[in-house]
Amino acid sequence: MSAGEQAVAEKIQQYRVEKKSTVWQESKNVRVAMLYLLPSIVLFSIFLFYPMLRTIYLSFFLTDAQGTAALFVGLENYLYILQSSQFQKSMLSTFLFVLYTVPTGVILALFLAVLANEKIRGIGLFRTLFSSTLGMSVAASSVIWLFLFHPTVGILNSFLGLFGIGSIPWLLDPTWALISIAVTTVWMNTGFSFLILLGGLQNIDRHLYESARIDGAGYFYRLFRITLPMLSPTMFFIITITFINSFQSFGQVDILTRGGPAESTNLIVYSIYQDAFINYQFGTASAQAVILFAMVFLLTLIQFKFGEKKVHYQ
Structure with missing residues (x-):
């Protein structure tokens, strides 16, 4: 073997050793990463992946009172x-409820966040008041509003008087119950x-506002040309989360109206609960859950497809 061929052979051998070492190191990194992720994978598998797969499975069956699959019916539950x-x-x-809550909630939170972002004396008290509902459970909040909506001794009707x-009749009239x-x-x-939007507002570079003031820009010009564009990633997140949560509302419906009157507040999540745990029809309840998942997933994809185009990340 000539000296040139020997040098080439040595380089090939060195390349193979280095490649094998690199592959081993990457494999080691993957194993270490999987070890750290193992607790999360186990928890997600128990509380998310298995229930989801079990729900899809039961949606093709008629079940007994214990929720055990008894008779395969294919797509009949969905058709029914x-x-x-x-x-x-x-x-x-459900769609009316989402229409009522998402735009109103986001606009109200944005309005309060813009107010609380102003540097005025005592603003810390207002920030605490505006964010106080975050520390209350759904049950406690619903009970408070149950007294406020009382037709005879409720504060709301006393104020109107x-x-x-x-x-x-806030909770007794089909027109007013959903509202x-x-x-x-x-x-x-x-x-x-409010807290998320306030955090987004406080992360906006103050030099942008100072430059705009020097150029003579007014308050509303700064609001629509600086604040809202720079806040758009946070707004997109809040809209998405609020949109998904509105489809999953249950506790307030169960405590305030139980789906009534005349099923005017029988949102889809409460309908799933009734079919599964009151009527013991786990097959149809599972089919409704699958339809709800598919619907929210599709609408979220559409939101990401068209809404994210208006988000300014820089």
């Missing part, structure tokens, strides 16, 4: 609920949205 007037009314109520307005649930939900979710 899609043709059910109760399910259609539930979907309509001061202006000569008659009492409103009442929406008001309660907006009040409960405002604290979280």
